[in-house]
Amino acid sequence: MNVNKKKIYPQWFIVLPLVIYVLFFLLPSILGVGYSFTDWSSKSAKTGIHFVGLKNYIDIFTSNKNYVQGILHTLMFTVVSNIIKLIPALFLAILLNESIKCRGLYRTLFYLPSILPFVIIGLIFKSILNYNNGLLNAALEFLHLGFLKQKWLSDLGVVWKSIFAVDAWRGVGYVMTIFIAGLSAIPSSYYEAASIDGANFWQKLRMITLPMLKGSIMINLVFGITYGLKVFDIIYVLTNGGPGHATEVLTTYSFQLYSTGQYGMSTAMNTVLLIITAIIGVGVVKMMSRQEG
Amino acid sequence: MKNKVLALLLCLGMTVSLTACGGDAGSDESTAGGQDSSEAAGEAGEEATESAGSDDFAGEELSIIVSADWMNDYYDETISRFEDTYSVTVDLQTIPADQYSDILQSKLETGTCTDVFWIQSNPFAIASVIGNPEEYCLDFTGEAWEGIMPEARLSSCKYEDKLYGLQIWHNSPEYVMVYNKSLFEELNLTVPKTYAELKSVCEKIYAEGITPWFMPGADGWQHQLAFFQIGGVYEETDPGLYEALNNNTAVFAGNEKMLEVLGQFKELSDAGYFGEDWIGTDSSNMANEFGDRTCAMAMANSSYVKQIKDETGSEDEFGMFLIPLGDNDTFPTNPAGPTMFGYAGTEHPELVREWFRFVTTTESLQEILDNSGKYTNLDVTDENLEQHWLPEEEEFMNTVDKSKMLTPVLQTGTKYTNDYWMDFGADLIAYCQGTMDADTVLANMDANRAAGAATAGDEAWQ
Numbered sequence: 001m002n003v004n005k006k007k008i009y010p011q012w013f014i015v016l017p018l019v020i021y022v023l024f025f026l027l028p029s030i031l032g033v034g035y036s037f038t039d040w041s042s043k044s045a046k047t048g049i050h051f052v053g054l055k056n057y058i059d060i061f062t063s064n065k066n067y068v069q070g071i072l073h074t075l076m077f078t079v080v081s082n083i084i085k086l087i088p089a090l091f092l093a094i095l096l097n098e099s100i101k102c103r104g105l106y107r108t109l110f111y112l113p114s115i116l117p118f119v120i121i122g123l124i125f126k127s128i129l130n131y132n133n134g135l136l137n138a139a140l141e142f143l144h145l146g147f148l149k150q151k152w153l154s155d156l157g158v159v160w161k162s163i164f165a166v167d168a169w170r171g172v173g174y175v176m177t178i179f180i181a182g183l184s185a186i187p188s189s190y191y192e193a194a195s196i197d198g199a200n201f202w203q204k205l206r207m208i209t210l211p212m213l214k215g216s217i218m219i220n221l222v223f224g225i226t227y228g229l230k231v232f233d234i235i236y237v238l239t240n241g242g243p244g245h246a247t248e249v250l251t252t253y254s255f256q257l258y259s260t261g262q263y264g265m266s267t268a269m270n271t272v273l274l275i276i277t278a279i280i281g282v283g284v285v286k287m288m289s290r291q292e293g
Numbered sequence: 294m295k296n297k298v299l300a301l302l303l304c305l306g307m308t309v310s311l312t313a314c315g316g317d318a319g320s321d322e323s324t325a326g327g328q329d330s331s332e333a334a335g336e337a338g339e340e341a342t343e344s345a346g347s348d349d350f351a352g353e354e355l356s357i358i359v360s361a362d363w364m365n366d367y368y369d370e371t372i373s374r375f376e377d378t379y380s381v382t383v384d385l386q387t388i389p390a391d392q393y394s395d396i397l398q399s400k401l402e403t404g405t406c407t408d409v410f411w412i413q414s415n416p417f418a419i420a421s422v423i424g425n426p427e428e429y430c431l432d433f434t435g436e437a438w439e440g441i442m443p444e445a446r447l448s449s450c451k452y453e454d455k456l457y458g459l460q461i462w463h464n465s466p467e468y469v470m471v472y473n474k475s476l477f478e479e480l481n482l483t484v485p486k487t488y489a490e491l492k493s494v495c496e497k498i499y500a501e502g503i504t505p506w507f508m509p510g511a512d513g514w515q516h517q518l519a520f521f522q523i524g525g526v527y528e529e530t531d532p533g534l535y536e537a538l539n540n541n542t543a544v545f546a547g548n549e550k551m552l553e554v555l556g557q558f559k560e561l562s563d564a565g566y567f568g569e570d571w572i573g574t575d576s577s578n579m580a581n582e583f584g585d586r587t588c589a590m591a592m593a594n595s596s597y598v599k600q601i602k603d604e605t606g607s608e609d610e611f612g613m614f615l616i617p618l619g620d621n622d623t624f625p626t627n628p629a630g631p632t633m634f635g636y637a638g639t640e641h642p643e644l645v646r647e648w649f650r651f652v653t654t655t656e657s658l659q660e661i662l663d664n665s666g667k668y669t670n671l672d673v674t675d676e677n678l679e680q681h682w683l684p685e686e687e688e689f690m691n692t693v694d695k696s697k698m699l700t701p702v703l704q705t706g707t708k709y710t711n712d713y714w715m716d717f718g719a720d721l722i723a724y725c726q727g728t729m730d731a732d733t734v735l736a737n738m739d740a741n742r743a744a745g746a747a748t749a750g751d752e753a754w755q
Contacts, residue, residue, distance in 0.1 A: 041748040046424055064733075064740040065716075131570035133578070154511070154573030156726055240513060243572045244723025260712055261748055 029274070036268035042261025049264075056268035066245060067253055071272065074250040077163075078228025084164055085171045086220055092172065093179030094209065107180070110173035122237020125166050129153050154243045163247060167234050171227075175220050182216030183209070218288050225284065229277050350644045351380035356407035358386045358400065360393035363411055363631035367664035371657045375648060394422075401429050401636075408639040409648060414449040414458055414632035415705040417539075421749055423457075423634070430457040431635030431645060438653035441673045445628040445701060459649055461661065462630030464672035466689055468518045469625060470616055471593040471601075475609035476503075476586060484614045488557050491617045495566040498589045507588035508567035509576035510722060516571075517718040518592050520554055521710075523616050524703030525623025527551060535700070538707045541746070541753040545735035554619040555724065555731040562725045572722055580604045583611075592616065595686045596667065613689040624698040629705040709745030716741055 036056055038049045060067045096107050113121070128135045129152035137149045152162040190208050199207065210217075232251035235241060241248040241256075250273050257266035355375075357364075364387070372383045386407060388396050400406040401423070412422045419426050433439070433456045442450065442460060450458035477484070477494075480501065485491035495505035510516045528534050530550040537543030545551060561567060568574055568588070580597075582588040584605025591597075598611040615621055633652075635645040651657060655677045662671050662678065670680040682690070704711040720737050723729035746754035 039747075043748055043750065047750050064737050131573050132568075151570045151573050154570055156728070242513070242719055242722060243510075244719050244726055244728055246723075246726075246728070256716070260745070262744065 032267045033271050035264060036271045038264050040264040056265050059265060060268060060272060070248045070250050070253045073248060074229060077231050077249060078225055080164055081167050081228050082224040084168045085175050085224065089172045089175035090179055092176045093183055097180055097183045111177055113170045114174035118233035118237050121166065121170055125238060129162055153239055156246050159239060159243065159247055163234060163238055166238060178216050178220050179213065182213045186212045222284055225280055226277065229273060353381045353641050353644050354384055355381055355641065355644055355648055356384040357409040358388065358397060358407040359411045360390050361387055362390065367661055370660045370664055371652060375651050381644065404638055406636040406638065408636055408641055408645050409633055410636055411631050411633050414460060415629040416448040417708050418449065419452040419457060426452045426457050429637050431637055431642060433457060433649065438650060441653050441675050443672060443674060445626050446672060449628045449632055458632040458634050460630050460632040462672055463668040463670050465595045465669055465686060466613055467594050467625060467627055468522050468592045469613045470590050471597050471611055471613055472590040473583060473609050474612040476589050485617045487617055487620045495561065499566055503586060504568040504588040505566040505590060506561065507579055507582055507591040508571040509574055509579060510572040511575040513715055513718050515576060517714065517721055519558055519616055519618055521703045522625040523619055523621035523623065524706055525697065525700035526619045526621040527703065528700045535706050544739045546732055546739050548735065550619055551735055552731050555734060557618050559725050595683060598685050612685055622697055623700060624693045625702045626698050626700065627702050627705055709742040712745045713738060713741035
């Protein structure tokens with residue numbers, strides 16, 4: 001039997017998207033990697049672009065600017081932001097998958113922050129978290145909890161926690177929505193059978209929900225990891241890498257290099273990000289294929 | 294048949310409209326011509342007679358490209374008078390600030406630049422921004438208007454002893470200490486002239502529950518002014534420092550005066566004199582803090598005094614003094630400013646020269662100043678110009694010795710320093726928070742300047 005004849009779309013349908021993908025994504029990415037080995041700068045129109053080998057990469061790891069710390073911050077953000085979003089989102093999804101009153105309203109309310117632009121979120125939270133006249137500290141004062149007041153965005157010991165909190169506020173609803181989609185696909189008969197067998201909530205979670213949610217967990221994990229590795233907006237709008245360099249990540253450094261005209265160095269930073277993403281991406285894909293197999 | 298009628302009607306319509314246009318144009322031209330001749334005759338003043346005949350350029354167009362906020366509407370009257378005097382038109386192309394640099398560069402490199410162009414100049418900008426002035430700029434050497442610019446500003450307009458640019462900018466005190474004079478009087482405080490005096494003043498103000506020195510660290514670009522605006526004191530302590538820094542024979546790292554100033558800044562920060570959370574505070578509420586007396590001093594421009602009064606209705610008196618860190622007594626002279634250049638490839642070089650002569654007459658300068666609204670003075674040597682200094686500015690300027698106004702601020706007096714303004718600010722905060730030491734802050738600036746020099750291909754760094 002000739003299976004190909006039964007295909008709805010012919011092979012050449014892929015040509016146009018492939019050409020667009022290669023021209024506007026793949027080629028610029030490869031060019032970017034190529035430029036990371038040059039001295040490309042804002043003055044290159046006059047001086048030309050010259051091959052400098054691994055100089056940019058050596059500079060990244062030996063520079064007076066602590067780029068390595070920026071890379072470590074990026075990895076830390078990726079891990080922590082995923083943990084603090086995935087776990088609460090899973091429990092929220094389970095809760096809002098039950099037949100409770102105003103379920104739709106709650107789902108909408110939790111999802112809403114994820115559609116807000118980062119610039120708006122930055123403006124709102126910078127105002128809320130202001131030490132002197134921010135809403136949060138004012139509320140704590142009002143509740144006679146003044147001892148809990150913090151310099152939310154300028155204290156070295158607190159600033160990352162503030163960023164994670166804002167990031168979770170924005171992202172939990174999105175992750176939750178994907179979990180809800182996964183949960184609604186689990187047949188209720190599984191839970192009924194488990195209940196008859198006397199299984200409690202945790203046993204049902206471990207034996208039914210989590211195994212059946214593998215697909216949703218993987219999707220959230222992949223989205224979360226790629227989001228975490230290329231994080232820029234939330235840091236830029238809340239702290240711009242500060243106070244000092246305390247919250248610099250790979251992309252904020254790359255942005256700074258670009259804005260001072262050091263395009264070669266900037267593309268080298270992005271190439272480092274590409275390598276890290278590729279390594280983690282390959283790992284995740286392998287893990288997924290193993291589970292599918 | 295219907296088509297033929299339609300075609301005939303259309304032809305008739307076209308003929309009528311063309312005739313109408315021709316008639317209008319003719320009448321406009323005659324009116325304009327009439328105005329020109331009468332106004333030119335009426336304004337045949339001394340300036341017009343000095344230059345080329347007003348009819349020599351009739352019908353030509355002078356094109357100018359400028360970034361938003363550099364000319365605004367305060368050049369309109371002068372442009373209009375120039376058009377009338379010479380029967381020319383001026384095509385003013387105002388570009389949004391964030392796009393201006395890219396557009397200008399591409400116009401220069403593709404040979405399509407306007408007759409006149411502007412850059413934000415400083416003593417190094419002709420080389421770094423324009424690159425090759427001989428190729429792109431008209432040489433104005435020998436023009437009489439060179440004399441209207443003070444020596445410090447000329448440094449932003451000349452390259453290898455040739456005059457290329459014209460800088461007409463104000464010289465109001467920028468980022469000096471603005472203070473609440475009434476509050477000082479009530480607390481029996483005198484204006485501090487040394488760091489020790491400043492510390493003592495801060496201590497007394499702090500004891501009253503008032504933030505002595507409002508420092509908006511969250512803006513990211515303001516707090517480092519305390520270090521850079523006192524460039525004169527570094528040069529005085531170590532004569533020739535600027536030149537050595539520009540020749541790459543000296544570095545920031547290890548400079549004792551700079552280390553002293555950084556140490557003083559941190560000391561004030563640690564003492565809480567900048568406010569409880571200065572690193573997390575931006576300047577959006579600064580005027581209100583002055584108005585309700587929750588702060589006593591801040592680094593600001595002289596025009597800020599008016600802003601405080603306008604925005605808060607404060608009846609307090611305000612004044613200014615020099616930033617006393619490092620016992621500084623030098624004025625923050627800043628030769629940077631928007632500067633006009635003639636394009637070498639212009640088709641109307643004589644008209645461009647005439648424009649520069651025209652705009653530097655007393656009448657034009659007075660128009661520009663009077664129409665600017667926000668500027669109280671123009672930094673020119675023309676004694677016939679009627680300046681509009683604020684009383685606070687005059688009082689302050691009288692306290693500063695002229696010999697203390699010669700050295701420009703550090704950020705524009707030394708190459709590649711200003712390019713890393715934000716980086717230095719972040720390092721300074723890291724230093725105040727104890728995650729970086731003072732010498733590393735300075736060493737980082739050296740490394741950044743070296744990177745900037747490498748990007749620019751500066752021979753002194755090779």
